[in-house]
Each structure stands twice: as structure tokens, then as C-alpha cells.
Amino acid sequence: MTWMRPPADAHPTDTVDLRFVLNGRPVTRSVPAARRLVDLLREDLGLTGTKLGCGIGVCGLCSVLVDGAVMTACLLPVTAIADATVLTIEGLAGPDGELTAVQRAFTEHGGFQCGICTPGQVMAATALLAEDPHPDEGSIRDFLVGNLCRCTGYAGIVASVEAAAADERRS
């Protein structure tokens, strides 16, 4: 991740010209330098699949992948994603709507209930499996520690990640 460095005398509301790749497509946009990535996604770009929860990086609802790493979009100023590749929940399914193995597994193994944490959980699980294709239960729990869920008690989420890891159709 490269951080854009606005001029030293810049004010937080000054706009910066931001270039990044979002869900596979290049985006160029003028944005106030201190705007949070979560607001850019939800408010400016209409990508409301990324949810906003606690606003302080604790709940993980706003988890997105920045150059493949899980980041909470509520803590990132937009300058943090200059020239980076950002993947949100909207960017996972194939062009024909085909779900990824992680998404499929979450629908089949009790990975969600109310669904508010699900986009974040799915993004985090996607990052985990990219890094470690066959994690054991402890590694899954450790990796997902920043993605809170009040509904499932986590068993369904762990089972979903295990099922996704075992899914041979996983691309």
C-alpha cells in the first residue's frame, strides 16, 4: 500500500486527485483528502455492500481488501488507497452473478443470520484463503478476530470458511 502525500500545507478538506482500481475497474476521482474510504464507497460511489458499524475499526463490518490485505474502510483516509487495488463485496461474484466458493459456503453452512457483518466476514475469509488455502480452525478464528458477529456465535462462520477451503471448485 502506498500512501499519497498531500502537500504539507494541505487542509483536510482540500481535494486530492485519486486514482485506484476498484473491483477490477480503474477509478479517477477528486475527493477531500481526509474523507474515509468507507464514505467514498458508500456515499460517493453507492457501493453500500460495505457496511458501517462502530466507526473505530473494532467491528470489521467495513472490511475491504486493499492490495489483497484486509482493511477496515472506516479507518482509512482515501489517500491510503492511491494507486492501490481495492476489492469490495460487490467485486466478488462473477460477471454472470456466479458466487465465489466463500460466498457459496456462507449461504450453505450458517455463515450468516442478520447479514450485517457478512460482507466483512466474506472479505476477510477471502483474504485468509488467498494466504492460507487450508487453514485449521484455530487459524480461522485467529484471522477473523477483527470481524465481530453477534448472531452466529462464530461456529457457522468457521464452518463456512472450512467448507470454502474444501471446495474444489474454488478458483
Place this chain on the structure above:
Amino acid sequence: MSAPTAAEALGPEVLERLARPEARVEARGKVTGAAVYADDRVVEGLLHARFLGSPIPHGRIRSIDTARARAMPGVRAVLTGADTEGRRFGRRLLDRPILAWDRVLFVGDRLAAVAADTPEIAEAAAAEIEVDLEELPPVLDVRAALAADAPVLHPDAASYVYLGGERKPPSHPNIQGRLAAIHGAGEDPEALAAVFSSAAHVFEHVFRTPREHAGYLEPQATIVWVDEAGVAHVWTTNKTPYNLRDQMAAAFGEPKERFEIEGGAIGGDFGGKGYTVNEYACLLLARATGRPVKAVASPAEEFGAMNVRHASEMRLRTAVDADGRLLAHAADLLFDGGAYAGAKPLPHLSLAGGVNTLAAYRVPHVRIEARTVYTNTVPAGHVRSPGEVQALFAGESQLDIIARALGVDPLEFRVRNAVRPGEAGAAGDHFREVRAVEVLEAVRSELWDRPRVAGRGRGVALGVRHVGPGGLTLRLRLSSDGRIQVPTGIPDQGAGAATVIRRVLAATASVDEARISVVRTSTADSPQDQGVGGSRVTHLAGRAAQLLGEALSEWLDERLPAAVPTVGPGAHLHDDRLVDGATGETLATFDELAARLVEPGTPVELTVRYEAPAHGHGEPADYGFAATAVEVEVDRETGAVRLTDALLVADVGTVINPVAHRGQLEGGFAMGVGSALIEELTIDGGAVTSLSLADARLPASTDVPPLRIVQLPTTIGPGAFGSKMAG
């Protein structure tokens, strides 16, 4: 030979359908980000609301100056209590001002509302409002509130609107509500005292529990707009939309038809979203500006000013005879209701589970009182099994203390005193089926009898919960293309209500699930419903869906000769096809039947209503018994508790959604881990000080151990196919 279980009596097709993991109605939307929650909704011309809350727990308002806020560019309206015409809101007792006009009763009590072009401007404007408050002595705990000379927090309570008939004045003006369970010598204080004085052992303890937030991760969010006819459209996170409509109509003194409650997915509830607080001020702002207005609770508002779990102070006196049997129980449970009682949905304004100290045990002489009390703290409301969590903690903790004092194994002590068939529980419940001992014996074989590990301790608790009563109306629309639509006003906060309806309807009528869509509508477009809560939905919606499936089959039966002239006796739907009664041969597909019997563009509509049989006082009703047992290791240096084993034994009916059912049990256990080991809303001088998720904390994936679940399926359950509630 034992009687067949309800599930066995269902026949192979239904059994096979229910054994399949369910496909959740809303699954795709939730894993792709397409599901729309309240804060996701895009509305043209939207204004954003922010509120100014009181900085002190108790005070008189001398003046409010909004001039500077009004003058700020981008500010469209600033309202204070003077603009609310003295209106109050609530679920039963309308005691909470939309905006305070004379006094503030807790830190966070709303003094002013701002609507502006952006949330940032609204926030900045709220900070520019100047308030002059005269501090009054605050009442910060339940004992102080019940003192004879305590300041009366609601001197005009008798004039408040109460949606529950006639409200009897409480015995002390600071009491919100009272619920009691009294039987045996408990009816007569002197007789009860005599039982205690002649008992072999008497134990008296006081237990306290703190406030907790429900912990739903989606903040409360509301959008209100007013249409050309003057109808207020309320898109909100409330899980009881029809009740909200009625409450809004009562608060504004306007007909119900002027309020339509809508909404999409709800991001968690756990009891907390039955009472939402933004709708009223947003409507006033929408009317003042002529534009749609949205409010999303900030974390500080969520933790500091939304309906939290009642803190409690519970004094339990329990008498035991020489054989270690519970003889008498006198319990005084005081629940800190905070500044307003408006979050309480039951007419008694107390907590239904507040008398459940020893609900699964036999006690001959009982006097339990659960009172909710006004204080100058955050208003408390419903959080998962309201009152029951606190009462059960006290009762089960005391049983452990008693067992230890008597030198009896805690599991053995529970088995000895657990309610047996034909007996009533201490809270006065009469059970249609009693399974307390079975549940405890399963704990014994699954965990208790295992070899003990040095340095690890064990604990067990037994509880019982009712299956929610009531009635529910459902309807379907069958189109000529074979689609079956079930519009409903029941929100789905994640527990799977829509999927229950779809699966039960499909299994009953023997049609393909994929042709059924369960769609949430506004309150104007579906029949009245009580909403989600009180363990009612699987029971009632399931039974209504079953009636709907039967109604669909009957409707088809009557018209079969018209659709299939060659039809013989016994022809019926099977797996989405009409089959011959004798040969099982396919006579028509469901699509063909629909095409022949339904006019294109004129769907057939069928409506059913299910009313659960009412149980009079003393009549047996349906319950689920459950026990949780854990093994823990305590770090001797830090005191940190680590769960090394966790077991839940649950008395369950036929399971409709097997994946969600398990998830409910696992999620409920995780919430219990949070309550027992992790969570607390801290409070200082009346103000909640844990104002973020970092402070309030919720269990994370590493805090919750894998839960072993033992299900004891029952032969009866009042829901569809013999189902009960879960979690």
C-alpha cells in the same frame, strides 16, 4: 413401543424436506452486499438529522438558544421541545418526550434536533446550540429511587397515554411496573415467614448484574418522508412495524392510516430493536422541511442512550428442608428501568422473565416480585430474554451456593429439585411436557461424568422458556405462471422468519420452494402483525404457513376436474406435480395447473389466520427446557477465565430450519459468554462511560469455544410439524 415423535408422524416426504439444510430466502443478497439495510437506502433530497443530548442526568431546562445553529449554511431545521407540543412516545406507556421541554432525565435525553444537508453540518450545528440547565439532584440507583422522600421523576405519570387499558397507580411513584409470582404460603406474608422460620436451612443473598447493550452491529437507522397525501413513510430498523405504527399514531394523535412503516433487512436485534427512537423526531423534521430526513445513531448514542439490558439488584431468600429440597423462595428483584419505561412492551411494564429465578424447579411456597424502577440513567429495554437472564443468574448462582453449603453435588442438587411431570415451576408455569430431569441427565452423561481435570472447574445451569403465544395472518398470491408470492409485514432480523414460511408452505403443499417468494411489505400492504420477538415467530408463522399450504391444496382439489378432466380420486400434489392417487403417475406439473386455473394478471389470493390456543392461568402451556454446562480454566495470576468445554442440552421440537436452529443456539450461547465474561456498560454519575464498541466489547471469534449441542427432540411442539422456538 413408544409413541412416534411428531417428526416420525410426518411422513417421509416432509421429514426428508426438513432434514435438508435450508436455503435462506435472503442468502444471495446477504453474501453479495445487495441486501438493503435502513442506512443503505438512497432517497432523493435527503436531509440528515443529528441530536443534542443532555450532558447531565437530571435538570430543569432554563433556556435553549438555537439562533447560531439555525444561521449556519446547510441547516434546514432546528427543533426543540417547544416544537413538539408536549408529545411523548413509548410502546405501552408514552412517557418519553420526543424532545425534552421542561426537564431532562438522563445523560443523552434529547434537547434538540437538527436537519441539515450533510451529517457533518448537522453535527456541527447541534454543537452550536446553547442550553442553560439547572441541575437537580439525580436518582442514580433503584434503592435511592424507592426511598420515601426520593425525587419523583414523573410527577405527571397519571396523565400519560397508556396503551394497555387502565394503568393502576404503582405503590411508589418511581415504580414503572411490577410482576409477581406467588403461590403456597407466599400468598400470606405471615405464613411464609413461618415456613422460613421452621426450615432446616435458610439462605439469603443479593445478586447484581450490570447494564449491557443488545450488541446488534447495525446502528438504529430511520428515514422518514411525507407523501403528497400527508402520509408519513417510515423506513426503519424497527422489528415490530405494526406496533410502531400504532405507537406513532397514539403519540401524534392521528389516525393509523397516516403512518406506513417499511424497511429492509434488519442488522441484528436481540430484543433491542423493538423500541427505536428516531422515528418521531425525524417525522417532525420532515414536516418542518418538506424533505426526507434520515437519522443514524452514533456509537455514543447507541451505547449511551438506547434501550440497554436492565441492571438489576436481586435479593433472594431460599429455604431448604433437611433432605435438601427447596421449600420456600422469597425474591425481590429490582430492575433499573432508567429515565423512561417506554421501551417496555408488556402491559405490566415489568420484565416477563424477571420472576424466573427458579422457573424450572419445584418450590412449594413462593413469593417473587420483579419491579422496574425509574432512575436518572439510560432508559432500559428488552435484550434477549428480558429479565430472565438476570433472574436465572441469581437463582442458579444461589443454588450453587446452597449445594456447596449442604455438601451436595450441584448437578445432583438440581436433579433433586427440578420440576417433575405434573408439577408447576416456581414462577407459576404449568408445563405441557416436563423435561428438566432428562436435560440434566444428558448433562451428566455428556460432561459431568467425564474425568475431572486438575485446575478446571465446572458449572451447570437449568432454564426453561415459553413458546410465544398469539395469532398470525398470512396470505399468498398464486400467479398464472406458477409463482407463489407471500407478502408479509413480518420483518426478518436474521432469525429466518421468511425461510420458515417458505419451507413450511412448500412442505405442506408439496411444491418446489423455488416458486415461493416471501416478500416484506409496508404495514399498509399486509395484515396486522405483532412483529418479531418473544419466541413467537417460528410457532405462529410456521402454523400459519401450514394452514396456507393446506388452503392451497384445498383450492386446487376443488378445481382439479376443471384443470385435469381425467383426474381420478386420490390425485394430489407431490413434489411439485399432480400425481394419480393409485399409480403415482404425473398428471400435470404445478406450472400447468397454475396456467389452467389462474387468469393471467389476476392472481388468486388466499388468506389464513392461525390462533394459538389460549392457556388460562394454571393451564399447561408449551415450553422448552435447556441446560448449559461449561468447564473452565482460570489463570491463577491474571484471573482470566478460559472456557475449555461448553455443552448445551436443548429440549427441541421438530426443527424447521436446521442450520438456523443450530445458529440460534450457538449465537445465544455466545451472547451468554459475553454477559458472563466480557460485556458491561459501565456507568459513572449516571452517564454511560463505555460509549464505543471498544469499551462495551462483544465476544470475538477467539472468545467463544466450539459448543457441543445435544438436542432432545420432543414428541410435541405447538408449531408447524411439532416445532418449538430456539435460542
